[in-house]
Amino acid sequence: MKYTVFSSGSAGNCSLLKTNELNILIDAGISKKQIEECLSPLNMSLNDINYLLITHEHIDHIRAFSQLIKLPNLKVIISKGTLKWITDYAREHNKIKDLENISYKLQTNMITEVERIDDTIMYPTININTLSISILPLFHDAREPIGFLFEEDNKKLCYITDTGYVHSDLMPLIYNCEAYVLESNHDPELLMASDRPYYTKLRIIGDHGHISNEDSMYLLSKSIGNKTNLVMHAHVSQECNLNILIENKRKEVFKQYNVDDKNIEFVILGLAPTKEYLI
Numbered sequence: 001m002k003y004t005v006f007s008s009g010s011a012g013n014c015s016l017l018k019t020n021e022l023n024i025l026i027d028a029g030i031s032k033k034q035i036e037e038c039l040s041p042l043n044m045s046l047n048d049i050n051y052l053l054i055t056h057e058h059i060d061h062i063r064a065f066s067q068l069i070k071l072p073n074l075k076v077i078i079s080k081g082t083l084k085w086i087t088d089y090a091r092e093h094n095k096i097k098d099l100e101n102i103s104y105k106l107q108t109n110m111i112t113e114v115e116r117i118d119d120t121i122m123y124p125t126i127n128i129n130t131l132s133i134s135i136l137p138l139f140h141d142a143r144e145p146i147g148f149l150f151e152e153d154n155k156k157l158c159y160i161t162d163t164g165y166v167h168s169d170l171m172p173l174i175y176n177c178e179a180y181v182l183e184s185n186h187d188p189e190l191l192m193a194s195d196r197p198y199y200t201k202l203r204i205i206g207d208h209g210h211i212s213n214e215d216s217m218y219l220l221s222k223s224i225g226n227k228t229n230l231v232m233h234a235h236v237s238q239e240c241n242l243n244i245l246i247e248n249k250r251k252e253v254f255k256q257y258n259v260d261d262k263n264i265e266f267v268i269l270g271l272a273p274t275k276e277y278l279i
Contacts, residue, residue: 001152001279003179006030006038008234008269012060013161016042019152021129024051026148026159028064035064038273046071054078056142056162057085069101076105077126077133080113081144114146121167136170138163141208149174157181157279161235164207166219176225179279184233185210186240194240210235213246217253224259230277232267243268
C-alpha cells in the first residue's frame with residue numbers, strides 16, 4: 001500500500017490510499033480543484049479513483065462530495081447514518097442533482113452503506129480484491145462517524161480521526177499496525193485558554209469531540225508494536241496545538257510506558273500535501 005495525505009485539519013481532510021488494484025480517497029474535505037491539483041504530481045486524475053470513503057458529514061470531510069458523486073465510475077463507502085444526513089440535507093436545501101446522483105449510485109450498487117452488526121458496536125469487514133477494510137466505530141458529534149483499518153499483503157494501516165475516544169473493543173484489532181493515522185487534535189490548556197466559546201471547548205474535550213495530545217499518545221503507547229514504522233499525527237488544531245507540544249507529549253508518555261520508538265517515523269500533518277509513504 002502507498003499512502004499520501006493531501007490535507008489534514010479543520011480546514012479540510014483528504015488523503016489517498018493506493019493498493020495493489022485500487023485507488024481510494026479517504027474523505028473529500030477540500031475542493032475538487034484542490035484534489036485534482038494533489039493528484040497531478042502523482043500522474044493521476046479523478047478518473048483514476050475507484051472508491052471514496054467518507055468518515056462523517058462535517059464540511060471539512062465532505063466539501064467536494066457533491067462534485068465527486070457525479071463521477072460515473074466512482075464507488076462510495078459510507079455509514080448508513082452519514083448518508084442519511086447527507087440526503088436529508090440535500091432534500092431540505094433542494095439539491096436535486098445530489099439526490100439524483102445518490103439515488104442512481106444506490107440503484108446501481110455503487111454506494112455501500114455500512115451498518116453495525118446487531119447488538120454490537122462493530123461493523124462487517126469489507127473485502128475488495130486483495131484489500132480488507134475493517135470499519136471502526138468512532139464517537140464524534142456526527143450522525144454515525146467511522147474510521148478504517150486497511151489490510152493488504154499482511155500490512156495494516158489504521159485511520160482514526162474525529163473521535164472523543166477509542167473504544168476498548170478496538171484495541172486488539174488495531175494493535176501492531178505498520179502505520180497509524182491518529183488524531184492528535186489539541187492541547188487542553190491551549191484549548192481552554194483560547195477565545196473559543198465555552199460550549200465549543202466542552203464539545204471538543206467531551207466523549208464525542210476530539211482526541212487530545214495526551215490521549216492520542218496513550219493510545220499509541222498501547223497500540224504500536226514491533227511492526228510499526230510510521231505514525232501520522234492528524235487533524236491538528238491550528239489554534240489550540242503546537243508541533244512542539246505534540247512532540248513533547250509523545251516523549252513524555254512513551255517514556256512513562258517504556259515505548260521503543262527508535263524505528264518509527266513520526267509525521268505531524270497539516271494542510272499541505274505529504275510525500276507518498278510506502279506502508
